Amino acid sequence: MEHYLGVARENDISEAQISAVQGIAMAVSAGRVNAQMRKLDARGGS
Numbered sequence: 001m002e003h004y005l006g007v008a009r010e011n012d013i014s015e016a017q018i019s020a021v022q023g024i025a026m027a028v029s030a031g032r033v034n035a036q037m038r039k040l041d042a043r044g045g046s
Helices: 002-010 015-042
Strands: none
Touching: 002 015
């Protein structure tokens, strides 16, 4: 991850833009986990 952040900074991508992308990635990941949990709940927890 640090490599990609360094490359982003070298290409004049602002900290705000980097933070926005990181936030989106975390939200997508959390949504995926949430969907998996709902799927398990719909199956009755199995």
